[in-house]
Amino acid sequence: MTLRIEQFMCRSDNFGVLVHDGETGQTALIDAPEEAAILTAIRRTGWTPSVILTTHHHLDHVEANLALKQRFGLRIIGPEAEAKKIPGIDETVEDGSVFTFGSQQVHVIETPGHTAGHVCYHxxxxxxxxxxxxxxxxxxxxxFERPPAAMLASLKKLAALPSETTIYCGHEYTQANARFALSVDPTNSALKERAAEIDRLRAEGKPTLPTTIARELATNPFLRWHDKAIRRNLGMENASDEEVFAELRQRKDVF
Structure with a gap:
């Protein structure tokens, strides 16, 4: 059996995610943004988590760690570089770590940029x-905690994943991101179609995730630092990848 994934809203715009391995019946929680929303999802699915896979230390990703650990006796796994900041952590991982969850191997990809030790789980x-x-x-x-060069290197790691990889992100920011993307890549027909689809989904109260690596490579400006049209729109045809990425991030910060 394949993984079953339950995505749900937490707080104002966080996504909570339960990951259920059908072969073993084990369940993992990706981050712990809000206890009440997580408990509702657990009751709805009947999946009781045995582990939290923590991506980084920010409060909106670890706030429910201790409450859920006390309630379920679960283990908390998180990045070694942020271990001192993650409540209740039991086991640490770093870039290249591989561990088993249920019938699945999980590969850890260290992706500093947003925070110093942020990790992703593949x-x-x-x-x-x-x-x-x-x-x-x-x-x-x-x-917040690392310069543009670090985040660019992290994004290059993720961009190199197989194109069919399904991606679950931490927040429902897609509609605002689409508006910015169109401001720097206005002639991208795939992006324009996707932005219209996103507007329809949000109008219907539906989530815009998950996405895929292929879709992001085609439409996400932060994975398209090499694109000639984007570089031309920025007036940076001959700039380095890092310079283009830094300019995109700076523009997004004030958009």
Whole structure:
């Protein structure tokens, strides 16, 4: 059986995610943004988590760690570089770590930029990755703890995943990201079609995620630093990848 994934809203715009392995019956929670919303999802699915896979230390991703650990006795796994900031952490991982969840191997990809030790979790057999606040649909995380060069390197790692990889992100930012993307890549027909689709989904109260690596490569400006049209629109035809990415991130910060 393949992984079953339940995505649900937490807080104002966070996504919570339960990951259920059908072969073993084990369930993981990707981050713990809000106890009440998570408990509702657990009751709805009947899936009781045995582990939290923490991506980074920000409060809106770890706030429910201790409450859920006390309630369910679950383990908390998170990045070694942020271990001191993650409540209740039991086990640490770093870039290249591989561990088993149920019948699945999980590969850890360290993606500093948004925070110093942010990690993403890739399930190769299931062709799924959980990228939290590094890669968003049509966007990337704001740079709080590392410079643009670090985030660019992180995004290049994710861009190199198989194109069919399904991506679950940490927030419902897609509609705002689409507006920015169109401002720097206005002639991209795939982007224009996607932006219209996103507007329809949000008008119907539906989520815009998950996405895929292929879709992001075609439409996300933060994975398209090499694109000639974007570079021309920025007046940066001969700039380095890092310079183009830094300019995109700076523009998004004030958009």
């Amino acid at each position: 399930f190769p057999a299931a062709k799924v990755a959980f990228t939290a606040d590094t890669l968003f649909a049509l966007g990337c995380g704001r740079l």
